[in-house]
Amino acid sequence: MKPKTLFEKIWEAHTVVEQADDLALLYIDLHLVHEVTSPQAFEGLRLANRTVRRPDLTYATMDHNVPTDNPFDVKDEIAGKQIATLEANCKEFGIELADLRSPSQGIVHVIGPELGLTQPGKTIVCGDSHTSTHGAFGALAFGIGTSEVEHVLATQCLWQKNPKTCEVRLVGKRAPGVTAKDVILGVISQYGVDFGAGHVVEFTGEAVHEMSMEARMTMCNMVIEGGARAGMVAPDDVTIEYLRGRPRVPQGEAFEAAAKAWKALASDEGASYDKVLTFDVSTLAPQVTWGNNPGMGASVNGTVPNPDDLPTEAERRAARQALAYMGLEPGMKITDIPVQHVFIGSCTNSRIEDLRAAAEVVRGRKVAQGVRALVVPGSKQVKEQAEREGLHEVFKAAGFEWREPGCSMCLAMNPDFVPPGERCASTSNRNFEGRQGRGARTHLVSPAMAAAAAIAGRFVDVRELMNEAAAATV
Numbered sequence: 492m493k494p495k496t497l498f499e500k501i502w503e504a505h506t507v508v509e510q511a512d513d514l515a516l517l518y519i520d521l522h523l524v525h526e527v528t529s530p531q532a533f534e535g536l537r538l539a540n541r542t543v544r545r546p547d548l549t550y551a552t553m554d555h556n557v558p559t560d561n562p563f564d565v566k567d568e569i570a571g572k573q574i575a576t577l578e579a580n581c582k583e584f585g586i587e588l589a590d591l592r593s594p595s596q597g598i599v600h601v602i603g604p605e606l607g608l609t610q611p612g613k614t615i616v617c618g619d620s621h622t623s624t625h626g627a628f629g630a631l632a633f634g635i636g637t638s639e640v641e642h643v644l645a646t647q648c649l650w651q652k653n654p655k656t657c658e659v660r661l662v663g664k665r666a667p668g669v670t671a672k673d674v675i676l677g678v679i680s681q682y683g684v685d686f687g688a689g690h691v692v693e694f695t696g697e698a699v700h701e702m703s704m705e706a707r708m709t710m711c712n713m714v715i716e717g718g719a720r721a722g723m724v725a726p727d728d729v730t731i732e733y734l735r736g737r738p739r740v741p742q743g744e745a746f747e748a749a750a751k752a753w754k755a756l757a758s759d760e761g762a763s764y765d766k767v768l769t770f771d772v773s774t775l776a777p778q779v780t781w782g783n784n785p786g787m788g789a790s791v792n793g794t795v796p797n798p799d800d801l802p803t804e805a806e807r808r809a810a811r812q813a814l815a816y817m818g819l820e821p822g823m824k825i826t827d828i829p830v831q832h833v834f835i836g837s838c839t840n841s842r843i844e845d846l847r848a849a850a851e852v853v854r855g856r857k858v859a860q861g862v863r864a865l866v867v868p869g870s871k872q873v874k875e876q877a878e879r880e881g882l883h884e885v886f887k888a889a890g891f892e893w894r895e896p897g898c899s900m901c902l903a904m905n906p907d908f909v910p911p912g913e914r915c916a917s918t919s920n921r922n923f924e925g926r927q928g929r930g931a932r933t934h935l936v937s938p939a940m941a942a943a944a945a946i947a948g949r950f951v952d953v954r955e956l957m958n959e960a961a962a963a964t965v
């Protein structure tokens with residue numbers, strides 16, 4: 492039998508019918524829904540007098556619009572309407588909803604995995620581009636548009652063009668202080684924001700299998716910023732142990748049987764990909780983006796590039812425009828860039844491990860004068876866990892604000908935003924113009940690097956602070 496990739500196995504198992512021109516009708520195992528991209532989809536169902544085909548495979552939450560200081564105090568009219576509409580739609584169509592009072596509420600890509608809804612081998616969709624996050628479990632997970640949301644609600648199926656496959660082989664061992672966020676930023680900087688266009692990426696190699704599920708999720712979350720359709724990691728023991736005992740996974744014997752099937756999903760020896768890239772993580776330093784796409788990044792101990800040095804006219808033009816927007820000079824040291832805002836949160840980096848890493852850097856230190864720093868846990872469960880571990884006290888004692896779960900400052904769709912011309916060290920995934928507010932200047936970093944920037948008031952190599960901490964404990 493021809494060896495198959497993880498992607499091919501899932502794709503074939505879910506193809507209901509195929510069309511000659513590379514189109515397949517896929518069965519969808521899990522449909523996640525949030526308040527921003529669902530209202531018209533439900534309206535479409537109503538107008539056509541349709542019901543939701545599989546409410547039991549559909550799960551909704553609210554995250555984008557929720558104010559994270561007081562979730563119940565929604566002042567914005569559109570936000571309030573979208574939240575109320577989701578509530579009404581879930582009731583009308585019989586869909587389970589993690590609403591603002593639910594202990595399960597949080598960012599859609601954080602709660603799917605932690606509830607165990609996300610499982611290896613599933614096809615998972617959501618009207619949201621960062622649905623790729625769930626691929627960390629060896630699922631085929633991708634974002635869809637609102638008309639597709641309606642199609643899946645009505646039929647539980649979706650037409651998809653057969654994508655190509657791309658292996659991103661991670662080689663070497665990461666140095667301490669270099670995180671999954673740095674790896675994915677490094678990959679996108681090296682291979683460009685469209686390296687994955689038309690492809691489903693599978694991360695392979697020891698460096699990814701050594702990673703925790705949280706770290707794998709960070710990588711798969713951001714793979715779409717490299718243009719990919721989805722990201723995946725083959726299920727292994729780390730995957731199985733993360734899922735064991737979660738509320739929505741099979742329990743007991745059934746779990747063991749499922750685990751066996753999940754492990755068999757891994758790409759077969761000798762399976763081939765349409766494209767193979769390798770990335771050496773051993774020489775990587777913590778990354779900081781300086782521009783307006785996630786591929787415009789540099790090592791923290793490097794400099795802002797001089798646009799004149801770039802190879803193509805298009806790159807030179809893009810870099811000039813980015814530097815003008817970002818208010819940066821060519822050749823300046825990354826560590827000379829000051830920050831006024833620090834945001835630790837988003838579906839990229841708001842899980843418990845992210846908060847632990849940031850708290851480790853912050854412990855016993857103070858946020859620099861003039862810096863506003865926010866920690867926004869990705870879900871109620873992350874928040875509770877962090878509070879059980881006392882992380883909130885570490886953050887608050889240092890001068891951070893400790894918030895309720897939501898997308899928050901990741902995008903300016905709720906009251907948390909960065910004012911024009913001000914700069915933010917952000918653990919989110921997009922640094923586009925205006926992403927965190929009109930005129931806001933976003934620098935993407937890991938949670939540890941964001942925490943270090945909060946303490947120093949500028950970008951610093953977090954490894955220096957880690958050494959200090961280590962020295963202090965000897």
Ligand SMILES: CC(C)[C@H](C(=O)O)[C@@H](O)C(=O)O
Pocket residue numbers: 527528555618619620621634902
């Ligand atoms: C609002 C939503 C449609 C959007 C997305 O699809 O990604 C948002 O989550 C984002 O990160 O920009």
Ligand code: SF4
Pocket residue numbers: 554555598619621837838839897898901902919920
């Ligand atoms: S946290 Fe940011 S990237 Fe993630 S779903 Fe929310 S807005 Fe999109």
